[in-house]
Amino acid sequence: MKILKFGGTSVGSVKNMSLVKDIINTSEKKIVVLSAMSGTTNTLVAVNTAIKNNEIAVAESIISSLSDNYLKVTEQLYQKAEYKELAINYITKVIMQLQSLATKPTSNHTEYQVLAQGELLSTHLFYYFLKEHQINAALLPALDFMRLDHFGEPDNFYIKKNLSQILDSKNEVEIYITQGFITRDYMGEISNLQRGGSDYTATIIGAALDVEEVQIWTDIDGFHNNDPRFVANTHTISHLSFEEAAELAYFGAKILHPQTVIPVRNKNIPVRLKNTMQPEAPGTLIDSSIHGEGIKAIAAKDGITAIKIKSARMLLAHGFLKKVFDIFDYYQTPIDMITTSEIAVSLTIDNPTHLESICHELEKIAAIEIETNRSIVCLVGHNIVNHHETPNLFQILQDVNVRMISYGGSNNNISLLINTNDKLETLRKLNRYVFEPAEVF
Ligand code: ADP
Ligand code: ASP
Ligand code: MG
Numbered sequence: 001m002k003i004l005k006f007g008g009t010s011v012g013s014v015k016n017m018s019l020v021k022d023i024i025n026t027s028e029k030k031i032v033v034l035s036a037m038s039g040t041t042n043t044l045v046a047v048n049t050a051i052k053n054n055e056i057a058v059a060e061s062i063i064s065s066l067s068d069n070y071l072k073v074t075e076q077l078y079q080k081a082e083y084k085e086l087a088i089n090y091i092t093k094v095i096m097q098l099q100s101l102a103t104k105p106t107s108n109h110t111e112y113q114v115l116a117q118g119e120l121l122s123t124h125l126f127y128y129f130l131k132e133h134q135i136n137a138a139l140l141p142a143l144d145f146m147r148l149d150h151f152g153e154p155d156n157f158y159i160k161k162n163l164s165q166i167l168d169s170k171n172e173v174e175i176y177i178t179q180g181f182i183t184r185d186y187m188g189e190i191s192n193l194q195r196g197g198s199d200y201t202a203t204i205i206g207a208a209l210d211v212e213e214v215q216i217w218t219d220i221d222g223f224h225n226n227d228p229r230f231v232a233n234t235h236t237i238s239h240l241s242f243e244e245a246a247e248l249a250y251f252g253a254k255i256l257h258p259q260t261v262i263p264v265r266n267k268n269i270p271v272r273l274k275n276t277m278q279p280e281a282p283g284t285l286i287d288s289s290i291h292g293e294g295i296k297a298i299a300a301k302d303g304i305t306a307i308k309i310k311s312a313r314m315l316l317a318h319g320f321l322k323k324v325f326d327i328f329d330y331y332q333t334p335i336d337m338i339t340t341s342e343i344a345v346s347l348t349i350d351n352p353t354h355l356e357s358i359c360h361e362l363e364k365i366a367a368i369e370i371e372t373n374r375s376i377v378c379l380v381g382h383n384i385v386n387h388h389e390t391p392n393l394f395q396i397l398q399d400v401n402v403r404m405i406s407y408g409g410s411n412n413n414i415s416l417l418i419n420t421n422d423k424l425e426t427l428r429k430l431n432r433y434v435f436e437p438a439e440v441f
Pocket of ligand 2: 007008035036041042118180181194195196197198199
């Protein structure tokens with residue numbers, strides 16, 4: 001069994017849905033995880049914002065143009081009236097639900113319900129499309145087996161048990177279609193795995209079923225050595241270890257949801273990144289083996305807050321750092337980077353939800369300064385700390401104001417904290433210093 005996940009662009013047009021059909025239409029048993037059609041989740045976020053702002057007419061108008069777009073897709077996707085009708089009925093049901101949610105007071109619960117409709121729409125439309133082409137497929141409703149525990153982590157025991165039961169009951173089927181991103185929480189209410197979460201669904205399911213391989217099909221030919229949205233002349237990396245991929249995903253490489261690798265790493269289930277629009281390209285294989293040394297890729301993560309904690313008297317005094325860490329622990333706020341000096345410790349967080357309370361507590365033991373609008377640029381590769389070409393990256397110090405450096409925390413990662421305004425220049429210059437050094441020196 002394999003898991004094949006297709007992202008928003010891959011199911012974002014009738015033409016691309018046809019490509020997906022051809023890719024999955026083989027006699028191997030597989031679970032196909034689909035994202036919402038590209039743009040839909042953003043539209044549903046806009047619906048939620050309008051409802052929250054009490055702009056019901058705005059919400060209704062967004063819902064109505066969403067309906068028009070899906071009805072247009074239906075016109076092109078199906079040949080037979082029977083399947084067109086099935087699709088139109090489903091779209092109408094979803095639109096009526098959205099309209100009814102728009103008139104209710106908002107809560108997390110209603111917002112998650114709104115967001116869930118994107119994946120429900122794409123999977124239903126695609127399932128009817130396969131049926132029209134007489135492909136032996138079945139829908140697996142993700143809300144019947146995906147569940148989070150009290151800590152918001154996948155409830156692996158529940159998922160394995162329920163998914164296996166459902167699969168056993170549909171044993172004659174070859175292609176199972178399910179929704180990425182959406183799940184239930186520990187109370188059984190609809191929730192999700194955060195933006196981009198369909199990748200995570202694929203590996204959670206893959207680990208639950210101990211599959212042979214998880215494939216993530218997207219709109220680019222695998223993992224590139226730098227962010228192709230900001231840097232020209234990037235290239236595909238043919239192989240990444242789980243550790244390298246996990247670091248890059250965590251530090252902002254958009255091609256993978258930050259937690260994608262976690263479920264499959266310990267089980268040693270390979271993850272293959274492939275391009276739906278160019279299926280013959282080899283893409284990237286992520287597994288436990290290590291290929292090459294030195295800096296392999298660069299990624300950047302925005303929305304970072306730096307906190308500088310200064311204590312003239314007692315930084316190195318016994319117990320000071322423990323007190324600092326206890327405060328972050330109490331507010332369940334992970335720390336990404338940390339550096340220290342004789343009188344100060346600086347650290348960064350990416351989730352400022354409890355920033356005010358954290359600062360309030362820290363001020364009881366030290367003076368603090370906050371810096372917002374920071375980005376972490378992360379350079380990743382096996383044993384980079386010891387590689388002879390790694391020092392090239394420090395040329396960047398002459399170009400941009402580097403606020404913090406984390407070097408040596410792991411052999412595979414070097415992180416720089418910069419102003420977000422300097423991100424493009426940093427990524428581009430690092431690309432030259434690290435990947436095109438012949439031109440520079
Ligand atoms: P999907 O909708 O298929 O999940 P995403 O938009 O989430 O696709 O991820 C693919 C996009 O990630 C690419 O189109 C590319 O612009 C962006 N991206 C950012 N960093 C990288 C990288 N290092 N390698 C490849 N793609 C990257
Ligand atoms: N549709 C969701 C999003 O846009 C999940 C995903 O695409 O992976 O974030
Ligand atoms: Mg994605």
